[in-house]
Structures are given as structure tokens and as C-alpha cells.
């Protein structure tokens with residue numbers, strides 16, 4: 001039987017948490033590369049929280065996915081046919097080519113990766129956009145110094161695991177926050193954080209115990225009640241790296257379940273001379289990707305950087321896996337093995 005392409009489309013915009021009916025899975029013919037294009041068979045798809053934003057029409061830093069179009073996402077795969085100079089069948093490549101098995105792409109935005117350096121899927125996590133986010137956000141905004149206390153939320157996830165390990169390499173005391181004892185054990189024992197707090201327990205008591213001297217850098221991945229517990233513990237001159245607020249991504253547009261005036265927060269920003277900065281990796285990161293990759297490969301080779309992936313089998317299971325990501329069901333960087 002002839003091979004087909006498999007694609008996951010955005011059927012409708014979610015109201016609150018996405019449901020399987022928001023997606024549509026279709027089989028289409030395998031595309032044929034035009035002159036200057038490469039046909040790639042994608043083997044892994046990265047599932048990331050930002051995709052919830054692309055499903056929405058709310059104003060943001062990037063355009064929404066159009067209804068009926070292939071969901072956006074980064075992939076890693078192998079070239080099967082090439083009509084573009086510099087690429088040959090068998091080359092391993094990564095790029096942003098969406099929730100699909102095959103696509104024809106131009107070399108712009110296609111990164112050639114060496115499968116001898118790391119497993120292909122690592123190019124979507126520790127060596128990909130989430131790893132770059134952690135590296136650039138700490139370097140540019142968090143700026144942790146040896147001896148400082150760094151707190152990282154969603155610590156067992158794609159970004160959090162890298163943030164905490166880089167902060168350890170920089171000589172900091174690192175406290176993770178994660179959901180459940182299994183994730184906390186992993187963060188302490190496998191990633192080497194000094195401690196990990198379970199956000200399902202009494203956050204205030206656990207933070208008092210883990211950070212009696214306060215917090216110098218807070219890496220924000222979740223927002224909501226975790227942020228509310230961390231914020232009063234920031235020390236003078238602390239930095240808050242606003243990477244994401246996943247706990248708020250399913251809030252229905254226009255509503256604000258964690259609302260209320262930010263006044264008390266902003267008063268403390270002055271009194272404590274805090275720096276709170278949001279950032280998007282694409283503004284800072286990609287021009288520095290070669291430098292990041294070199295440094296990260298070095299840490300991976302000398303054993304100072306561990307990483308955990310949560311691999312879901314089959315592109316048809318991507319919608320369910322993505323829905324789970326927004327509920328904390330993933331354990332490590334979530335990737336889909338496409339076939």
C-alpha cells in the first residue's frame with residue numbers, strides 16, 4: 001500500500017481546556033518536492049505549552065494557527081528526497097514543520113543535526129528550543145551568581161530541568177517545584193537539585209524550610225498559586241524570569257481567575273528593587289544557537305547535564321498528549337514518536 005502523509009489540523013478554537021474534538025486527523029498524499037525543496041520524514045514532534053496560545057485568536061506575540069491548518073510545532077527527522085543544494089537523502093534535520101509525518105520545506109529554517117552527537121529527539125528538548133530558552137533566559141535575565149538561591153517551577157519539565165542544572169553548574173543553591181513525589185524524587189536524585197517542593201502540598205511551609213534565607217532568582221514557568229507563594233520570599237535585588245504561566249493558559253479569554261489588582265506586588269518591586277522580566281526565546285536565542293549547542297553538548301558529554309523525555313507513540317495520540325501537558329501528565333520533555 002502506498003505511503004500517506006498524516007496531519008493533525010486545528011478544527012476549532014478551544015474554550016478553556018482543549019478537547020480531542022478541537023483537532024482533526026487527516027491522511028493526505030505524500031507531497032512531492034519542487035525545485036529548491038527537501039522532502040523530510042519527521043520522526044519526532046515536540047509538544048510544547050506555547051501551542052495552546054497558537055490555538056487561540058487572542059492577541060499575542062505570534063499569529064494563531066488558522067482553522068483547518070496543520071498545528072504548528074518543531075520536528076526532527078530525516079531527508080528522504082532533496083532538490084535543494086546542501087541536503088541529501090539520509091541527512092538528519094530539525095525545524096518547525098508542524099504536526100505531520102512528511103513535509104516539503106526550503107532550507108531556510110532547516111537545521112542539519114549530527115545523529116552521532118545526540119539522539120534525534122534531544123534536538124527538540126535539551127538541545128532544542130526548551131534548552132535554548134533555559135540557557136538564554138538565565139544568561140540574559142536571571143544572571144545567577146555562585147551562592148545565590150534559585151527557585152525553578154515546573155522543575156521536572158523540558159525547560160525547568162535545564163534551568164536548574166545550569167544554575168547548579170553556576171554554583172547556586174537550586175530548589176525545584178514540581179507536581180507529586182515521583183517528579184520531586186527525580187528532580188533531587190537524577191537532576192541533582194538541592195531540594196524539590198511538591199506544589200500539591202503546603203507550599204508556604206515547604207518554601208520556608210527550603211529557602212529560609214529567601215530567593216535570589218525565581219524562574220517562573222507556571223504562575224497562579226505557585227507564584228503567589230514564591231513572590232513574598234524574593235530577596236532585595238532578586239530577579240524574576242517570566243518564562244511562562246502554564247497554570248493560566250486554559251483560562252477562558254477575557255476572564256482572569258488569578259486576577260485582582262497587582263498593587264501589592266508592584267509596591268514590593270520598588271521596596272526590594274526587584275527585576276521582573278518577561279522574554280520570548282525567539283527574540284534572544286536563535287542567533288546564539290551555535291554557542292548554546294556547543295556549551296550544552298559539552299555538559300552532556302561530561303555528565304553535568306541529564307535530561308528526561310516523555311515519549312508518546314504515534315502522531316494520532318498527539319492531541320491527547322498535548323491536552324495532558326496542560327494538566328501536568330507529562331514527566332519530562334514531551335515528544336511524539338511519529339511512526
Ligand SMILES: NC(=O)c1ccc[n+]([C@@H]2O[C@H](COP(=O)([O-])OP(=O)(O)OC[C@H]3O[C@@H](n4cnc5c(N)ncnc54)[C@H](OP(=O)(O)O)[C@@H]3O)[C@@H](O)[C@H]2O)c1
Nearest residue numbers: 049154157158159178179221244245246247279280281328
Ligand atoms: N518564554 C519562552 O520563550 C518559552 C519557551 C519555552 C517554554 N516556555 C514556557 O515554559 C514553561 C514550561 O514549558 P515546558 O515546555 O518546559 O513544559 P513542561 O514543564 O515540560 O510541561 C509542563 C508542566 O507544567 C506543569 N503544570 C501544568 N499545569 C500546571 C498548573 N496548573 N499548575 C502548576 N504546574 C502546572 C506540569 O508540571 P508539574 O506536574 O510539575 O506541575 C507540567 O508537566 C511553560 O509555561 C511554557 O509556556 C516559554
